Amino acid sequence: MSIVHDLSCPVIAAPMAGGPSTPALVDAADAAGSLGFLAGGYLGAEELVAQMAETRAARFGVNLFYPQADPDAADLAAVVDYARGLEHRMRQLGLDPGRVPDWLRDADPTDRFAAKLDAVCGAGKERRPAAVSCTFGLFTAAEVDRLHASGIEAWATVADARAACEAVDRGIDTLIVQGPGAGGHRATCTVAEEPGTQPLADLVAEVHRSTGGAVPIVAAGGLSDAVSVAEALALPGVVAVACGTALLLSDEAGTAPVHRAALAGAPRTVVTRAYSGRPARGVATPFTEGVGADVPAVYPAVNAVMRPLRAAAGHTGDTEMFAAWAGTGVDHVTGGSAVSILRRLSGA
Known part of the structure; x- marks a missing residue:
């Protein structure tokens, strides 16, 4: 059973590469009874290890960008x-x-993926992530096995049912199904493809049907208020949701001042x-x-x-x-502590 079933707060702090995701934000998610993800994209292996060492959460996740084809x-x-x-x-x-x-x-094009995969798999028990997710591609079956052998769950971020089915076939533990309202990059498996515009509810239903409910689903994309979170949690197969934009103005986020300024006025x-x-x-x-x-x-x-x-x-x-990456729920974004934001989103 995936750790996603054990969360007392079903609102995960999604990884946001480039600064917003911080060890402090991950710790806050843990304090709220949820799970926070460090954003490994763009980081070197040493930087990622340093962030893992700084985190004090009992458990946390790490997101990696999957290697791309050479242009x-x-x-x-x-x-x-x-x-x-x-x-x-x-x-x-x-x-x-x-x-x-x-x-x-x-x-x-590799975003130093191999070195970072080595880093998370080789981390000591105290600082080893509970889950590692991938974006821009799918872990191979061998990589999934390696993560499992290291005591780490393998998660996949997908934007369509085809990728979801392929990820399940490779042994993935949890699917993060990302709808069109998501802020930042969509989780397409190739650079050239245009992401679909299928509403999140329809996409989740299709993924659940196509995969036969084989693994739990984390719904993501445009979820920045308690109403949209509750609606997403009621979708078939969904055990938790992942929110990023909703946390951009939190005290613990590393969101740059210019980014915070750009979010003013519900743009x-x-x-x-x-x-x-x-x-x-x-x-x-x-x-x-x-x-x-x-x-x-x-x-x-x-x-x-x-x-x-x-x-x-x-x-x-x-x-x-x-x-200034942001999702469609940007008009609901507020400041304050990440713990209070996560609890508000979960309806607690």
């Missing part, structure tokens, strides 16, 4: 063309457009490839509205080009060029 020459050429169109924005942010080749060389959110090359939902800006279909579907190369721009925007407070 071909044509794809990289398209990214270079995209970067040329951003040169004026780079200069406005104090960046040298001549650094683009260096940024592209730093792009790692409109859109799905865009503009900031990374992968479909992701964030606050609509003139930039996301302007680039449209001109963004090449090449990840992580586009992300490598945009990362310095996003970082510079964060330092200057430029909410247009900063990727």
